[in-house]
Amino acid sequence: MHRDIFDEIRRIQRELDRLLSDILRTPLWAPPRRTRATLAPEYREPLVDVYETDNEVVVVAELPGVNKEDIQLSLYNRTLEIKAETRREEAERPYQLERRYTGFYTKVSLPAEVDPSKAKATFRNGVLEVKLPKLEAVRKHSIKVE
Numbered sequence: 001m002h003r004d005i006f007d008e009i010r011r012i013q014r015e016l017d018r019l020l021s022d023i024l025r026t027p028l029w030a031p032p033r034r035t036r037a038t039l040a041p042e043y044r045e046p047l048v049d050v051y052e053t054d055n056e057v058v059v060v061a062e063l064p065g066v067n068k069e070d071i072q073l074s075l076y077n078r079t080l081e082i083k084a085e086t087r088r089e090e091a092e093r094p095y096q097l098e099r100r101y102t103g104f105y106t107k108v109s110l111p112a113e114v115d116p117s118k119a120k121a122t123f124r125n126g127v128l129e130v131k132l133p134k135l136e137a138v139r140k141h142s143i144k145v146e
Contacts, residue, residue, distance in 0.1 A: 007043075021109060043105040052111050057132045063104050064126040070103070071128060073121060075139065078110040080130060 001045055051058040054130040063071065065083040085103040114132035121130045 042102040046104040
C-alpha cells in the first residue's frame, strides 16, 4: 500500500500538536498521565477526525478488525477516551505473523464542553462515530439589587 508522504507529515504534525497541547495544559507538578505509550506497546492509535457544528462535536475513528462489543468509550472534562480490543484466531502452525497489536487506544481533546448524558455512538464497517451534543452556554442573568 502506498502512502502519500504529505499525509504522513500531516499525521506527525497532528501528533506533535497534540503532545505540545498536553504539555502546555498540564501543570509541571501534576502526576504523569497514563498514555497510549504506557498502556502497552501492542496498542495502535486510530485515525481520528473531529468535527464541530453549532450544536455538537462529532468524533469519527477508524477501528478496523474490531467488534462493537469490544469498544470502550469514556468521557471526562473535554476528553474522549477510545479503547478497543481486537481478537485474532490462533492458528495451529502460523507461517507469518505481522499483526502484533491487541487493539486501539487514544485520547481525543474536544473543542467544546459537551453533555455526556446525551452522547450517542454508532459503529459500522470498522468506523466509530460519536456524536456529543454541546452544553448550552451559561446565559448572563441580571440580578436586581434591593
